[in-house]
Each structure stands twice: as C-alpha cells, then as structure tokens.
Amino acid sequence: MRVQLFILGLFAFVFGSGAIALVTDLSNKRIEIRYSFDGADLILFGAVGSSAVDPTSDEFDVVIVVRGPETETVIRQKQKVGPIWINANSLSFPTAPGYYAVAASRPLSDIASDAAFASYGIGFDHLPLLARTDRGLAAPDPDFRAALFRLQASQDLFRQERDQVTHVGEGLFKTDIRLPANVPVGEFIVETFIFRDGSIVARNRIPLAVDKEGFERAAYDFAHNYPFWYGLTAVLVALSAGWLAGVLGKK
Amino acid sequence: MPLYLPIAELSMNIFLVIGMGAVVGFLSGMFGVGGGFLMTPLLIFSGVPPAVAVATESNEITAASVSGALAHWRRQGVDVKMGIVLIAGGAVGSFIGAQVFTYLRSLGQVDLMISLAYVLFLGSVGGLMFWESVRAILRQRQGIVPKPKSREDRHKAWIHALPFKMRFRKSRLYISALLPLGIGMFVGVLAAIMGVGGGFVMVPAMIYLLGMPTNVVVGTSLFQIIFVTALTTIFHSVNTQTVDIFLAVLLLFGAVIGAQMGARMGLRLKAEQLRALLALLVLLVCFKMGVDLVVEPTELFSVGEGGSH
Numbered sequence: 201m202r203v204q205l206f207i208l209g210l211f212a213f214v215f216g217s218g219a220i221a222l223v224t225d226l227s228n229k230r231i232e233i234r235y236s237f238d239g240a241d242l243i244l245f246g247a248v249g250s251s252a253v254d255p256t257s258d259e260f261d262v263v264i265v266v267r268g269p270e271t272e273t274v275i276r277q278k279q280k281v282g283p284i285w286i287n288a289n290s291l292s293f294p295t296a297p298g299y300y301a302v303a304a305s306r307p308l309s310d311i312a313s314d315a316a317f318a319s320y321g322i323g324f325d326h327l328p329l330l331a332r333t334d335r336g337l338a339a340p341d342p343d344f345r346a347a348l349f350r351l352q353a354s355q356d357l358f359r360q361e362r363d364q365v366t367h368v369g370e371g372l373f374k375t376d377i378r379l380p381a382n383v384p385v386g387e388f389i390v391e392t393f394i395f396r397d398g399s400i401v402a403r404n405r406i407p408l409a410v411d412k413e414g415f416e417r418a419a420y421d422f423a424h425n426y427p428f429w430y431g432l433t434a435v436l437v438a439l440s441a442g443w444l445a446g447v448l449g450k451k
Numbered sequence: 452m453p454l455y456l457p458i459a460e461l462s463m464n465i466f467l468v469i470g471m472g473a474v475v476g477f478l479s480g481m482f483g484v485g486g487g488f489l490m491t492p493l494l495i496f497s498g499v500p501p502a503v504a505v506a507t508e509s510n511e512i513t514a515a516s517v518s519g520a521l522a523h524w525r526r527q528g529v530d531v532k533m534g535i536v537l538i539a540g541g542a543v544g545s546f547i548g549a550q551v552f553t554y555l556r557s558l559g560q561v562d563l564m565i566s567l568a569y570v571l572f573l574g575s576v577g578g579l580m581f582w583e584s585v586r587a588i589l590r591q592r593q594g595i596v597p598k599p600k601s602r603e604d605r606h607k608a609w610i611h612a613l614p615f616k617m618r619f620r621k622s623r624l625y626i627s628a629l630l631p632l633g634i635g636m637f638v639g640v641l642a643a644i645m646g647v648g649g650g651f652v653m654v655p656a657m658i659y660l661l662g663m664p665t666n667v668v669v670g671t672s673l674f675q676i677i678f679v680t681a682l683t684t685i686f687h688s689v690n691t692q693t694v695d696i697f698l699a700v701l702l703l704f705g706a707v708i709g710a711q712m713g714a715r716m717g718l719r720l721k722a723e724q725l726r727a728l729l730a731l732l733v734l735l736v737c738f739k740m741g742v743d744l745v746v747e748p749t750e751l752f753s754v755g756e757g758g759s760h
Contacts, residue, residue, distance in 0.1 A: 238453035238462045274755030276559045284744040287559045290755060347752035355754075381455065381462035416457040423458050423692050431688030434696045435681040438514035441700055445707040446518025 221249045222402040224392045229406070231379060232413035239356075239381045246392055248371040248402065261304065261311040261395040262365040262373050265322055266408070268299025268357075269386030275344050275351070291344040292332040298384030300324060300352075303363035303375045312398040320400060322393065324349050324360050356380035385410050458695035459503045468698065471497065472705020479515075479706070480713025481720075482729040483669075485676065487512050487647035488573060490702065491565075492736050501562050503695055505552070505646035506687035510699040512648045512680045515706055516673045523670025530621035530667045534674040536628055537635035537653075541679035544639020549686035552644050556691060559755050568645050569740045576651050577733030584726035591723065610660070622663045622671075630661060635675060643683045648676040651733075 224246035231240045244264060273296040279288035302323055304311060318326045329348075331340035352358040357380060365375040377390070388408035394401050412420055423430040454465040471493055479486030487508050494504035523529055555561045613627030634656045638649035653672045657663045663671070688694045717725060 233455060233457075235455050236453060237455040274559065276753050276755050278748055278751045278753070280747070284563075285746075285748055285751075286563050287753070290559055344752070348754075351750070351752060351754050381453070382460065412457060416455060419457045419696070423688065423694070427689045427692055428685065430692075431685035431694060434510050434684050434688060434694050434699070435513060437696055438510050438681070438684070438699065438703075439517055439677075441703055442514035442517030443521070445514070445703065446521060448707070 222392060222394055222404050223247055223249070224390070224404060224406055226377075226390065226406065226408060229408055231383075231408070231410040233385065233411065233416055234413055235416060237381060237416075239383070240379045242377040242379070242408075243374055244377055244390060244392075245372070245374045247373075248394055259396070260401070261306055262367075262375075263305075263308070263311060263322060263393045263395060264301075264303045264365055264375055264377075265391045265393070266299065266301040266303075266377055267297045267389050267391070268384055268410075269297070269388070270295045271298035271384050271386075272296070273298075273348065273352075275347050277344070277347070291340060293329055293340065293348060294332050294337070296329060296348060297327070298386070299357050299379070299388065300327070301359040301363065301377065302361065303359075303365050303377070304361065305365040305367060305373065308361060311395050316398055320393065324358060355382060357382070379410065383410055385412055454697075454701075456695050456698050458692065459499060459507075459698060461498070463497075463499075463698075465701065467497070468701045469705035472702035473709035474705075475702075476706030476709025477713035477716070478709075478732065480710030481717040482713075482725055482732075483717065484729065485512055485515065485648040485650050486706065488569070488645070488651065488733065489736060490706075491646035492569065492740065495565070496739075499698075500693070501565050502552070502556055502687075502691055502693045503698075505565065505644070506684065506691065506693040507695045507698045507702075508646035509642060509680045509683040509687065510694050510696065511702045511706070512642075512646075513677055513684060514699070514703045515710075516648060516676045516680070520670065520673035520677055523673060526670070527621075528667050528670030529674045530619055530663070530671045531674070532617075533619045533622055533624075533631055533661075533663070533667075534671045536617070536631040537638075537671070537675040538678045540632035540635025540637075541639035541642070541675055542682055544636035544641075545643045545679050545683045545686060546639075547636075548640040548643025549683065549690055551640075552687070553690040563744075564644060565646075566740045566744050568641070570737055570744065572641065572645070572652065573733045573737035573740070576655075577730050577737055580726055581730035581734065584723050584730060587723045588727065621667055622661070624662065626661065634660065635679070638675070639679050639683075642676075642679050643686065648680060650676060 224244060227243040246262065248260060273293045274290055275293070276287040276290040278285045281288070302308070308317065308323060317323050321328065329340060329345060330337040331344070349358055356378065359378065363375055363378065365373050367373050388410060389405050390408050391403065391405045393403045411417070452465045453462045454468070455462045471490070475486045475490045475493065478489060490511065491504050491508045494508065495501050520529070552561060555564050610626065610630065613629050615628045616625055617628040618625050634653060638653045641647055641649045641652060650672050653675065654668055657668045657672065658665065684694055
C-alpha cells in the first residue's frame, strides 16, 4: 500500500512538473546496522518524464550504479615458498569502492558500446582504480585488479549484471539493491542513467547512508576511541561472567 | 538467528556461536583443558578474521579460567608467589607477542604466523602426549609399574646453577626466579599470538622443569592464565581493536553449558585413555592447520586484513 502511494506520488511529481526528466527514490535512504543486521534489501523506484524521453512511445534502457564509500583495500597473492604457501605480493587500492553494484534493464553489451560505458565510467572495468606503489599512484597489475573484483564479488560486495532493472510500464522502473551483512559503513551514491540508442539522455544521483546505530555504534566507537578502557571493560566483563558461570555451574 | 558483531563487523548465527562454544566447552570439560587451542582455529575456520579470533579468545579464556582458579584457591591449590613470578614473565611475553602480532598483521603475515605456531606447538605437544599415553597404556597392560622419581632427581644440574634463587614455600622449592620468569614469558608470547591460555605448555613445564608438586600446578597455572590473558586482551584492544566482547560472552555461555556435560563424560574414562584422545584431538587440529599451509589454495589472492577504515 505504501509502495503504491509512493508510485502515485512519483507520477504526480514527474508529470506535474514536466521540466524534470528523471526522478528516482529509494524505499529507505538510511540503513541502520543494528544487532540483528543481516544485510538489507532496498527498492529503487524511478520514473522518466516527458522532456528527454517519451515514455509511452520510446524505448529506453536504465543502468543503475550504487557505489559505496572509498575504502583502502589490500589484495595479497600467495606464493609457494619451500613447502608452504605464504602471502608474498600485495597491492593496495586506496580508492577502491567498498561496495559497487551495477543493475541494468538489459545486458550491458546490448545497451551501449564498451567505449560508451568507458567514457561514462560505468562498470567495474571502467572504474578509475589506482594502486599505491613506491613511485606514487599507478595503474594496477591487471591480475590484482581482477582479483579485487573476484574476491569482492564472492562477498557480494561487488555485483555487476546480477540485478535486473524492471520496466513497470509508463516510464516507471524499479530495481532491488542488495546490501550484504559485511557492507562498509558510510555515504553511498546511487546513480541512475537513462540510455537511448546507446547514449545517455538523462542521469541523476541520490545519496544513501549506511551507518551503525545505537548500541552497535556505541560499542564500535568505544572500542576505537578508547581502546584501553574498552579492553579493561572486556576484562571486567569476562571476570564477572566467569565468576557468575562458576556460581551457576555449582548449582 | 543472525547477530551482527560490531567489532568483528560480520553477522553470525547466534546458535552457531553458542554451539561452537558448547562443543569446545564439552571437550575442555572432558579433558580438563582450557580449550583455546580448539576455539581459535574453529573461529578462524568459520570465517572470523584470525586477528579477531585470537584477541577475542583471549578474552573468553580469562572468563573461562575464573571459576576453576577460584575452586583451586579455596583448596589452597595456588602458589601465589610462583604465580606472581609467572605473571611478571607473562606480562613481558604477552606485550612482545602483541607487538609482533600487530607488526605481522600490517605485513599480512599474521595468518601464516598463527598457522605455523599451531602446527609447531600442537604438533610437538600432541606428539609427546600421544607417545606418553600410549606407552602408559601398554605398560599397564603388561603390568609394569614405573618407579616414581624422587623430587631431587627431577632437577637437572643446570637448573641449580642458575642465579637469583628464590624460595617458593607452597611448592617447596628453592630455585632460580629466572626459570618461572622464562616459562611465564614464553607462555605470554603464545597467549598473544595463538589465542590460547598456554596451559598445555605451562603445566608440563611446571611439573618437569620446575618440579612443582602436582596439587598446586593446575591452580597456579589458571591463576597465571587469568592475568596474562587479561593483559593480552588489553594489548590487543589497544593495538588492533579486535576484541569482540559480544562474541566472547556468547562463546563463554556455550562453553559453560558444554563443560558441565563434558566433565561428567570425562569421569567415565580412564586418565590414560583421556590423554590419548586429547592428544589425537590436538594432532587433528595441527594436521588441519598444516594441510592448509601445504596444499595449493584454490584462490591465491585474498583481501588483506587491517586495510579497511
């Protein structure tokens, strides 16, 4: 019911104002990580207005990119040294997104050329990723870059061409955004691109915040801002829990 | 039921965590050991980052040792003076261990160090224990009763040559303080890098090296473990912020329940059989760690720890 009202509102907004070509909104713009957090599913709704695309006659494609906060990510490679496998080489990506998802209404290769996506910086292969080296930032080794994508994808942190944008009709579209439990906290950006005939005709971006809340936030801040006192608290909790366990165990 | 752990920054099933605590608690209750050497690897195998597993397990061991230490204290089974010397050594060792841990973590080699330490110590302790208990079982079948050595014979000549002698009344010993200091320090290092209490090294060292009477060995060792794991918890909190109180409390909850059942089970088995089983368990964990080091991993790349935030 809320969703239907929301869509009606979106329609009224798009067709009422006329000048705005594209509007989008999320079912939840602020994700709170609490004790029961096990990932979150959001719905993004969008509607295309009249100026750039006529939704009733034109075909259009939608590409939605969700990008999480930049998180320094270190990728390590194991090598065989003597009889054992140890981490030998490593590469640090200071500006790697902690979360990156691309959803589209059709396979990306059907929507536009690779060159077009490259010029817009859409898709993991076209992210401007740099690696930290002794001589400053440089283009990363492709093996490490591929490993970054593979490893983050296996954790559900990078998702490309796994989520579908569906046309509801009348210029209205929606997609599901899946944030896994290990999602980094921070400011996210949700960008929507409308493609027609292989090029962008409209785009917009809306923010999304993911943050620890309440007790989880307090515990995290305590551990990081006052580590000594946190440690002492951990010890006191352990001592009293251990003592309590001993008393209960005897009964 | 998922539970988000704010320090470990991952979501785990609460029943899985309590269950792991209970299984390890059962085994440690049955064999009368701390169980850190089982819990830390189990946490790592279940996806907890190794640094969090080690630091959090230190915290849990503090809790798990309290009731045992209190029971021994009431029975006059703690040599406080010896305990304090062991703690002094342990504090230094734990500090060094935590520094090494933090340094290797920044290099991405902490997993390797944990695995190597486990393979080395579990392999040798488990091997010795297994050999000892098999020999005891065989002797018993043949009906041979080994002559007990006199306390004087237990001390090697070099031990008496060490300086800084100290009198430990409760243990009825007059030996160099360097020996318990060294043992405590070694155990402190192990506590900080392996997430164990170190009883599996300390108890044999107290019996065979120091020649302490068996009635004060376990109590004194638990006494030392409480303080050293508490210090280790604080060092890890300050250095790497990897102690997850919630995970520790949940594990403890499971362990308390498991230990009750395990202790009952342990009464039904003979001491030699228990030791042989424990040795097999130790060797099994060692084997698993060793295999993971030697076999070519399916994914050679990994996302490094400590790089985030």
